[in-house]
Amino acid sequence: MALEHAILVSLAERSASGYDLARRFDASIGHFWKASHQQIYKVLGRMETDKLVESNLVAQAGRPDKKVYAITADGRGELTTWLATPTPPEALRSEFAVKLRAMHLGDRDTLLDQVRVRRAQHAAQLASYESSAAKFYPEPSDLTDEEIGPYLVLRGGLRAETGAVEWCDEILTELEKR
Secondary structure: OOHHHHHHHHHHHOOEEHHHHHHHHHHOHHHOOOOOHHHHHHHHHHHHHOOOEEEEEEEEOOEEEEEEEEEOHHHHHHHHHHHHOOOOOOOOOOHHHHHHHOHHHOOHHHHHHHHHHHHHHHHHHHHHHHHHHHHHOOOHHHOOHHHHHHHHHHHHHHHHHHHHHHHHHHHHHHHHOO
């Protein structure tokens, strides 16, 4: 997937300035598709040139005008084509897994410390996702068509973080008993 598609999805949900898009990425899409603010602005410019998005200047009191981007018909067409294209399996790439595989070559206590830190990070992210689920989707059986996709993505994040915490617990149990 290209960053362009993530931006198109976000703009299909709601028009936004580059700044608002970057904040939206930080708060949600960025949990599974990383992009810096600089990358977002650069790609928005290219997308506007390619007629996938258009912008309008919006006056602001006491501040410079801001560009608000909206998806175009061409952008919706690109999004429709992309959505219909099968997604290949995503390769797992984990520096942590490589370190774990080589643990017999290093210091066990150092690795245990890293696992504990990692577990705490996953537990914190899991708590954040659980809070979002409670706040935004208190009744999953009542979801609208527009809510089901974001809800399922959140469920995927919950499952991934639960699995990561459980894996860290398994690693700690196994290494601490040796």
